[in-house]
Amino acid sequence: xxxxxxLLGFSSILLISCGSNKSKxxxxxxxxxxxHMHHESTEAKVDTTVIKAGQEVYFVNxxxxxxxxNPIKVEMGVKGMTVEPIGAVNADKGHHHLIIDxxxxxxxxxxxxxxxxxHFGKGQxxxxxxxxxxxxxxxxxxxxxMHASYGQRMSKTITVEVK
Numbered sequence: 001x002x003x004x005x006x007l008l009g010f011s012s013i014l015l016i017s018c019g020s021n022k023s024k025x026x027x028x029x030x031x032x033x034x035x036h037m038h039h040e041s042t043e044a045k046v047d048t049t050v051i052k053a054g055q056e057v058y059f060v061n062x063x064x065x066x067x068x069x070n071p072i073k074v075e076m077g078v079k080g081m082t083v084e085p086i087g088a089v090n091a092d093k094g095h096h097h098l099i100i101d102x103x104x105x106x107x108x109x110x111x112x113x114x115x116x117x118x119h120f121g122k123g124q125x126x127x128x129x130x131x132x133x134x135x136x137x138x139x140x141x142x143x144x145x146m147h148a149s150y151g152q153r154m155s156k157t158i159t160v161e162v163k
Contacts, residue, residue: 051153055080064158071128086121099139107151
């Protein structure tokens with residue numbers, strides 16, 4: 001009887017732990033880190049990111065409401081943090097993302113990777129864009145080495161008008 005109860009309890013534990021497919025192997029995490037087109041849950045997570053006074057991202061050469069011509073040169077800056085390529089998650093370090101016609105990514109959430117969410121995982125601080133004529137929003141979003149957003153406090157949105 002004791003053996004049957006012990007086996008029943010052990011079987012239940014196995015079923016519970018095997019039923020979850022949410023864990024990732026080291027290989028999965030490695031390929032996710034290098035795959036810029038990965039998509040993870042966009043559910044907002046609790047913002048535990050500590051943004052210190054003076055830390056911010058900014059557009060070096062563009063201002064809100066500016067009229068621009070194609071190609072549009074975008075220079076990205078950050079204060080109080082260091083730009084580094086993707087990989088390790090280091091305090092006060094990360095890389096830029098540019099979101100075209102969209103808003104910031106909530107803190108702790110992976111920044112999407114698609115045609116309107118451009119990743120600069122090599123540590124780049126400038127790029128050129130070609131946008132259709134009219135008004136567009138550009139959101140600069142800083143994120144850590146694994147693309148987890150530092151949230152609204154480390155984002156900056158401006159509107160530009162393409163002639």
